[in-house]
Amino acid sequence: MDPLSATFAALADPTRRAILGRLADGEATVTELAEPFDMTTQAVSKHLRVLEEAGLITRGRRAQWRPSRLREDALDDATDWLEHHRAAFRQRFDALDREIAALRKDEENDRGKH
Amino acid sequence: MDPLSATFAALADPTRRAILGRLADGEATVTELAEPFDMTTQAVSKHLRVLEEAGLITRGRRAQWRPSRLREDALDDATDWLEHHRAAFRQRFDALDREIAALRKDEENDRGKH
DNA sequence: GCATTGTTCAACCATCAGGTTGCACAACCG
DNA sequence: CGGTTGTGCAACCTGATGGTTGAACAATGC
Incomplete structure (x- = not known):
């Protein structure tokens, strides 16, 4: 999929838009991001993969945590x-x-x- | 689907973005819009329905033609x-x-x- | 060493998206 | 009137999406 389509597709989901809004306050782990939603962490993990593949976030690796943070040019x-x-x-x-x-x-x- | 998600989803397709670009030059019928694409008019008709339901275009009715035009606040x-x-x-x-x-x-x- | 925690992976399911074909219908044109 | 044209609708297919559950794995803490 072309990058622009991937970006718009990533934004076409309220859960993912909320995640981006949360990340504007600073990086967060999967469980932290999943907390407000009535949804398993696995589901949120999938959303994060979509956001990452669309180039909207990057994901670190600190012990068993995978903190997500916004990409500056997202x-x-x-x-x-x-x-x-x-x-x-x-x-x-x-x-x-x-x-x-x-x-x-x-x-x-x-x-x-x- | 909420309106914002519908809009982003509508924009997440290169064919639909191209259609919007074409409509910036003025209104056009389904067959005119379908002409540049390697695709049936029915498929384009579906795309127009998506754009209409997302509130991005409106569609007129002139004899057997259904001209599409941009919504000003699209x-x-x-x-x-x-x-x-x-x-x-x-x-x-x-x-x-x-x-x-x-x-x-x-x-x-x-x-x-x- | 072993249970716990954070995360991902795999399989599965239901629904949606984007395309096709075939048909229906309305309006024009000879 | 009958044929053509522009469009929409319905059924169908394939692949993607958004969710689930269950297992795996890596790192922590007792």
Whole structure:
């Protein structure tokens, strides 16, 4: 899967988004991350694998713990795509607005000629 | 599915992202949208349904054509989430930087006492 | 050494996603 | 009217996802 698709897919799950939010407070182990959820640690471990493969987190290794932490550039590509396209979309709607304004003006002129 | 998850899930597919890019140039019918892809129109129709249910596009009805067009506020929620969290992540890393700088300073002070 | 703890792995299950084909239906065009 | 075109719907297939349970393994603590 291409990296951008992997990132958006990783973000398309509320559990994973909550995990990312938690990690903004600092690194955490699997059991710590699993605590708020009604879910086994194995399930959370799977979510962490998805986040890691999407390049959103990295995972350390300290004794039997595997602390997860955010990657600093985690959301850069996704943010770039979204901002770029949102800007393009806005431009499109602005163009439409101008067209509509031009049509209105034509109508006025037509009425003037009568 | 919650709206934010639906939006990210919709964006997690290169075909759908390409369709959105195409729609930034103006509305288009299913067959027009399907043309660049090695895929049946039915498959594209399914993608459009996903985009519609995620609130990213709306679909008109003109004779036997169903023109799709972007929703003006399509990417707002997703952009908000990403920008908010990217900012929070940055703050986290800035805090880490400060901690590291403080540790370095302590070391210097310790050396000074010898 | 042995029980406990934190984590992963493997197998399994149910559901969903992305594609196909085939058909149905509505609107146009001769 | 009958044929063509644009689209949607239903059934189906395959592979991925999100969860479970049970076992394995590595490191800790008595």
